[in-house]
Amino acid sequence: MELYDPSVIRAIRNKYGFQFSRSLGQNFLTDKGVIDGIVDGAEIGPEDLVIEIGPGIGVLTCAAAEKAGRVVAIEIDERLIRILADTLAGYDNIRVINENVVKMDLASLISEEAGVKYKHVKIIGNLPYYITTTILMKLLESHLPVESITVMMQKEVAERIKEPPGSRVYGALSVAVQYYCEVSVVEEVPREVFLPAPKVDSTVLRLDMRPEPPVSLLDEAMFFRCVRAGFGQRRKTLLNSLTGAGFSKDAIRACLEKAGIDPRQRAETLSLQNFAAIANGFVTGENG
């Protein structure tokens, strides 16, 4: 019997007296096709160092370890560490770390682990839903030497990430992820394949880190300042919302005019190129 079999998961729960923690987003995968979909979607091979976020009882960890050079799995729940020591006992290429991924120094972990042995570093996971955005932003903003991030998340969050400008759900998260990565859908996953079943469906996205940003910026921090201000008050016109970035209305008017953008537009209509033109306009305006 396999680890992802619901009766095995229940047996593990009974053996260790383990109760699922809803607050830690513990919904364990029970479907081999979905697990293989993540591993295949990430194109894991023997030259890869794989970092897994939230291994749970290790279903995805085992599948990744069959193909990867090495897997490092980061799990916050101490109760699962004892279980993982048993479920992963047959593998010699897995390391489990009992840590909160949001607080970890991932750059140091990767440089310690990758060395010269592994050509590619890939991140995978069935992310805890309560903290998906925080984890993703941490991974992206840390500028890690990572090739791709292939992770499952709530379907609605995946939609926010991949939608283009003009869509109802396009926002700061879409701009940030699309700035750092090329986004593709690996698979859609119904709620029934988890134990316990969550109240939402899921999507596995693959985020391929871009070697170069898709827009040229004078100051990356200014770009994100404008994005945050624009979407911080997304119902307001740009003329009003961009005051949140600390600029006067006159400066905003001048900058938007130079960028060829109507001050009555809203942030949700702006492409990455538009945000870049605005941010670069503010930088040159400040310096000149």
Ligand SMILES: C[S@@+](CC[C@H](N)C(=O)[O-])C[C@H]1O[C@@H](n2cnc3c(N)ncnc32)[C@H](O)[C@@H]1O
């Ligand atoms: C949705 S479950 C996925 C479990 C397993 N990978 C699977 O697919 O069956 C999310 C896992 O992330 C762990 N987790 C939650 N918050 C975490 C954090 N901040 N850092 C590391 N792991 C976390 C949970 O304890 C849980 O094991």
